[in-house]
Amino acid sequence: MSWQIDGKTNGPDLAWPDGKRIAVMVTFDYDAEFLRMSRAKSKGTTIGFTDFSRGQYGPHEGLARCLDMLDATGIKSTFFVPGIVGEKYRDTVEEIAARGHELACHGYMHESDRGISRQEEIGILEKSESVLESIWGKKPLGHRGPESIIHPFTPELLAERGYLYSSSMKDCDWAYLWEKDGKTLPLVELPCDITMDDFTYYYFTFSDPAVRSMYTNREVYGNWKQEFDGLALEGNKIFILKLHPQMIGRASRIGMVGELIAYMQSQGAWIATCEEVARYVLSQTYSREEARNDEMA
Numbered sequence: 001m002s003w004q005i006d007g008k009t010n011g012p013d014l015a016w017p018d019g020k021r022i023a024v025m026v027t028f029d030y031d032a033e034f035l036r037m038s039r040a041k042s043k044g045t046t047i048g049f050t051d052f053s054r055g056q057y058g059p060h061e062g063l064a065r066c067l068d069m070l071d072a073t074g075i076k077s078t079f080f081v082p083g084i085v086g087e088k089y090r091d092t093v094e095e096i097a098a099r100g101h102e103l104a105c106h107g108y109m110h111e112s113d114r115g116i117s118r119q120e121e122i123g124i125l126e127k128s129e130s131v132l133e134s135i136w137g138k139k140p141l142g143h144r145g146p147e148s149i150i151h152p153f154t155p156e157l158l159a160e161r162g163y164l165y166s167s168s169m170k171d172c173d174w175a176y177l178w179e180k181d182g183k184t185l186p187l188v189e190l191p192c193d194i195t196m197d198d199f200t201y202y203y204f205t206f207s208d209p210a211v212r213s214m215y216t217n218r219e220v221y222g223n224w225k226q227e228f229d230g231l232a233l234e235g236n237k238i239f240i241l242k243l244h245p246q247m248i249g250r251a252s253r254i255g256m257v258g259e260l261i262a263y264m265q266s267q268g269a270w271i272a273t274c275e276e277v278a279r280y281v282l283s284q285t286y287s288r289e290e291a292r293n294d295e296m297a
């Protein structure tokens with residue numbers, strides 16, 4: 001089985017609506033304590049009680065600030081939510097949906113093991129989809145692997161289950177369609193990178209291996225603004241912020257994101273949910289790719 005993952009097919013061909021130079025998606029991975037738990041499991045370690053509580057800062061404090069900031073800037077976001085977070089913190093996920101944001105799949109227990117079988121992944125997707133659907137009223141259409149981990153069979157599985165997009169790869173700054181055995185799948189990849197991930201800049205720990213530095217908000221703003229400016233100049237690229245309520249939802253930090261969004265709005269960016277961008281990409285490219293599939297058949 002071979003997958004074309006270079007992303008070089010669709011990117012340069014694609015023009016954003018109304019002549020917009022760039023598509024921006026402000027996304028959140030709403031992991032609560034399950035990010036740390038899955039990371040400890042995949043490393044064969046355990047986490048302490050207080051470390052556990054660091055993840056709970058998301059549902060207890062950070063999320064409300066993120067939602068208020070989104071309302072203040074007037075944009076809609078995509079929240080990738082593990083199924084168990086939808087169960088344990090159901091009222092908060094209902095609040096995300098009630099405020100008009102998109103819910104997308106992010107594992108059930110935030111499973112980041114590399115040895116998951118196709119059958120196990122189907123079970124994880126079924127459980128997660130049913131929790132999110134019971135809150136949102138419709139099935140999730142997007143997927144991001146916990147810790148960005150997906151498997152060789154995942155894209156085809158997502159396409160079979162009616163997903164419109166995946167957002168786990170890091171290979172380019174374009175939206176592109178997945179392929180399998182030379183045929184195009186109706187599944188858009190929206191790659192995102194740790195460059196635009198809040199954990200990259202704000203994660204701090206005394207445990208081994210210790211990380212004892214933290215970037216200032218001005219430095220983070222500067223990095224993200226430069227990335228945005230560079231991509232907007234190149235044209236027809238995507239810019240995805242990957243944020244976590246437990247990390248970016250501090251009182252000292254959330255205003256910086258609002259400021260960046262206001263800047264991107266002032267530059268005429270198309271700021272949309274992942275679903276909106278994926279639908280647009282499919283509408284522009286998939287019929288063309290289907291014709292190519294037919295020619296090859």
Ligand SMILES: [Zn+2]
Nearest residue numbers: 029031146147
């Ligand atoms: Zn996550």
